[in-house]
Amino acid sequence: MNxxxxxxxxxxxxxxRTFKDDNTTxxxxxxxxxxxxxxxxxxAALKLKESGEGEVTxxxxxxxxxxxxxxxSLQMGADKGVHVCDDAIHGSDAAAxxxxxxxxxxxxxxYDLVLAGLASTDGTMSVVPxxxxxxxxxxxxxxxxxxxxxxxxxxxxRDSDVASDTIEASLPALVxxxxxxxxxxxxxxxxxxxxxxxxxxxxxxxxxxxxxERVGLAGSWTKVTSFAKRPPRxxxxxVTDEGDGGTKLAEYLAAQKFV
Amino acid sequence: xxxxxxADLIELTREVCxxxxxPRVDAAEAAGEMPREIFxxxxxxxxxxxxxxxxxxxxGVPYEVYLQVVExxxxxxxxxxxxxxxxxxxxxxxxxxxTPAQQESLLRDMLSGELLGAYCLSERExxxxxxxxRTRAVEHEGGFSIxxxxxxxxxxxxxxxxxxxxxxxDLGGKGLSCxxxxxxxxxxxxxxxxxKMGLACDPVAEVTFDDVHVDADRLVGERGQGxxxxxxxxxxxxxxIAAAATGLAQAALDLAVRYAGERQQFGRSIGGFQGLGFMxxxxxxxxxxxxxSYLFAARLKDAGRPFSKQAxxxxxxxxxxxxxxxxxxxxxxxxxxxxADFPAERFMRDAKVTQIFExxxxxxxxxxxxxxxxx
Ligand SMILES: Cc1cc2nc3c(=O)[nH]c(=O)nc-3n(C[C@H](O)[C@H](O)[C@H](O)COP(=O)(O)OP(=O)(O)OC[C@H]3O[C@@H](n4cnc5c(N)ncnc54)[C@H](O)[C@@H]3O)c2cc1C
Numbered sequence: 001m002n003x004x005x006x007x008x009x010x011x012x013x014x015x016x017r018t019f020k021d022d023n024t025t026x027x028x029x030x031x032x033x034x035x036x037x038x039x040x041x042x043x044a045a046l047k048l049k050e051s052g053e054g055e056v057t058x059x060x061x062x063x064x065x066x067x068x069x070x071x072x073s074l075q076m077g078a079d080k081g082v083h084v085c086d087d088a089i090h091g092s093d094a095a096a097x098x099x100x101x102x103x104x105x106x107x108x109x110x111y112d113l114v115l116a117g118l119a120s121t122d123g124t125m126s127v128v129p130x131x132x133x134x135x136x137x138x139x140x141x142x143x144x145x146x147x148x149x150x151x152x153x154x155x156x157x158r159d160s161d162v163a164s165d166t167i168e169a170s171l172p173a174l175v176x177x178x179x180x181x182x183x184x185x186x187x188x189x190x191x192x193x194x195x196x197x198x199x200x201x202x203x204x205x206x207x208x209x210x211x212x213e214r215v216g217l218a219g220s221w222t223k224v225t226s227f228a229k230r231p232p233r234x235x236x237x238x239v240t241d242e243g244d245g246g247t248k249l250a251e252y253l254a255a256q257k258f259v
Numbered sequence: 260x261x262x263x264x265x266a267d268l269i270e271l272t273r274e275v276c277x278x279x280x281x282p283r284v285d286a287a288e289a290a291g292e293m294p295r296e297i298f299x300x301x302x303x304x305x306x307x308x309x310x311x312x313x314x315x316x317x318x319g320v321p322y323e324v325y326l327q328v329v330e331x332x333x334x335x336x337x338x339x340x341x342x343x344x345x346x347x348x349x350x351x352x353x354x355x356x357x358t359p360a361q362q363e364s365l366l367r368d369m370l371s372g373e374l375l376g377a378y379c380l381s382e383r384e385x386x387x388x389x390x391x392x393r394t395r396a397v398e399h400e401g402g403f404s405i406x407x408x409x410x411x412x413x414x415x416x417x418x419x420x421x422x423x424x425x426x427x428x429d430l431g432g433k434g435l436s437c438x439x440x441x442x443x444x445x446x447x448x449x450x451x452x453x454x455k456m457g458l459a460c461d462p463v464a465e466v467t468f469d470d471v472h473v474d475a476d477r478l479v480g481e482r483g484q485g486x487x488x489x490x491x492x493x494x495x496x497x498x499x500i501a502a503a504a505t506g507l508a509q510a511a512l513d514l515a516v517r518y519a520g521e522r523q524q525f526g527r528s529i530g531g532f533q534g535l536g537f538m539x540x541x542x543x544x545x546x547x548x549x550x551x552s553y554l555f556a557a558r559l560k561d562a563g564r565p566f567s568k569q570a571x572x573x574x575x576x577x578x579x580x581x582x583x584x585x586x587x588x589x590x591x592x593x594x595x596x597x598x599a600d601f602p603a604e605r606f607m608r609d610a611k612v613t614q615i616f617e618x619x620x621x622x623x624x625x626x627x628x629x630x631x632x633x634x
Contacts, residue, residue, distance in 0.1 A: 189309065189320070196263075
């Protein structure tokens with residue numbers, strides 16, 4: 001079975017994340033890494049590969065440094081990588097990104113399953129997998145926390161507050177997975193050494209045959225017009241216990257409609 | 260870092276430390292629990308077998324790089340770093356003196372990352388004076404029978420095997436031999452762990468061998484080669500302790516610098532007072548010179564040159580410096596440093612043992628002076 005995993009390179013959430021003058025996320029001034037939510041998709045792919053046979057290809061769209069996300073996936077055990085990298089891509093929104101992913105996946109060869117994470121840890125929109133399925137003409141099984149492939153079908157469970165749905169689709173299909181699905185492995189030192197020898201293709205827009213006008217800031221359908229920092233949390237109310245602490249607490253909770 | 264892969268290895272170590280060790284260290288140290296699962300995680304990533312050849316199942320990493328991995332781990336969790344170093348020590352005799360058959364039957368598992376070893380050298384009455392040990396192996400048909408008690412054994416009760424040095428002949432230091440004893444061998448028992456000052460997550464206890472039978476193919480190296488193997492293992496092992504002490508001191512320094520920048524007294528941050536600023540400068544100098552000294556010894560070792568004297572220098576320097584730096588870190592934090600609300604006091608307690616085990620620092624001086632005087 002051939003599995004393609006879409007992975008994203010994101011700014012390290014532990015550092016200071018900033019925006020550039022054109023309202024895009026600053027990806028150069030900060031340390032980046034493989035989006036932690038994508039590690040679950042890579043792990044799911046590796047588990048499927050280990051239980052049968054097949055090959056895992058990881059695909060990323062992003063600046064030069066995004067090669068790190070591919071490298072990390074290869075160190076974890078993926079077999080080969082594709083990195084779509086072109087200055088004209090800068091500022092692409094979710095729709096444009098899904099176009100690039102779709103073209104890269106088509107170019108990368110035969111596939112049975114396309115995997116993606118729940119969301120990226122920087123954009124957190126969760127829409128790219130659905131858009132990608134649409135572009136590839138695949139059934140979409142999104143946000144599942146279990147995954148089984150048997151014969152020509154894929155089955156997964158989507159949990160929500162009120163119910164759990166079991167969703168089944170025929171292959172080839174697109175599946176996005178949540179952080180409940182598995183415990184991603186760390187790379188091993190052997191994996192680090194092996195990754196050096198694994199093939200990584202770097203493709204430009206020209207390689208994909210995508211017109212520059214359909215991507216980037218200009219080709220994107222959505223625009224970020226402004227941004228604001230989340231206001232700092234306000235100081236909580238402190239209840240001083242003068243014998244009536246319990247009553248005051250209960251009154252506060254009642255006023256906030258917690259009880 | 261000599262290669263891109265070494266840099267990636269350090270990156271991997273930091274990630275495992277940040278995600279797996281850092282969230283657990285405070286609670287585990289307070290409870291004194293051996294974090295066996297952490298060693299499995301490290302093992303699966305290959306971090307328990309780094310310095311040994313790839314053909315043997317190791318990582319084939321130069322000592323220079325392996326020691327920096329140990330330092331990284333120690334800067335987050337000293338007990339775990341010491342455990343990694345002790346495990347490497349337990350593999351050493353089979354790596355250097357094991358037969359090809361033993362390297363297949365014993366070493367593969369030891370380096371697999373799933374097993375954890377213990378190193379049984381010391382006894383109550385034979386600490387610095389190893390050659391006086393009394394635990395004895397008597398040869399009989401098909402193998403040996405071991406009788407006696409080892410003391411101060413790290414990982415006792417948690418280890419999967421015990422690399423043990425015992426007397427096979429009444430020839431003083433020339434009468435010792437090395438055996439790899441499986442933990443489930445009949446007659447091997449572990450006493451209640453010692454109540455120690457620090458390193459709470461490294462359980463240390465007596466291990467008693469009550470006519471423990473070991474097959475002849477578990478004798479590693481020649482009969483009588485034990486002392487030589489034990490000392491050679493310690494030459495390399497000391498570098499692990501030096502690196503761990505350096506990581507511990509770095510953690511104490513980082514904490515002290517952060518605190519000195521934040522804490523206000525007399526209307527300014529205390530780091531602004533020269534009396535404290537100079538103390539921090541001395542701490543930095545102590546940490547940096549400790550790091551230089553273990554890296555120097557490691558490079559000699561990696562180049563295949565004699566490094567025993569330099570390993571003793573590194574162990575002496577790095578552990579004495581760690582004691583000083585961690586003590587000063589408590590001082591920088593003032594009253595807060597003396598409480599268990601900050602890790603400074605744990606750093607100080609953990610530092611003390613590094614001056615004692617794998618050869619006390621008096622013994623390091625003995626080693627260095629003997630090298631100098633050609634004794
Ligand atoms: C936490 C911990 C973990 C340990 N883990 C292990 C382990 O896994 N395996 C193992 O085999 N051992 C282990 N040890 C034992 C450790 O290696 C010994 O404690 C150490 O070698 C010192 O031996 P001793 O305690 O008998 O002290 P002694 O040898 O009695 O020394 C007492 C004092 O006398 C000094 N002294 C002794 N001889 C001389 C001399 N010739 N010149 C000058 N001064 C001298 C020493 O420096 C020391 O200050 C561990 C110890 C501790 C505390």
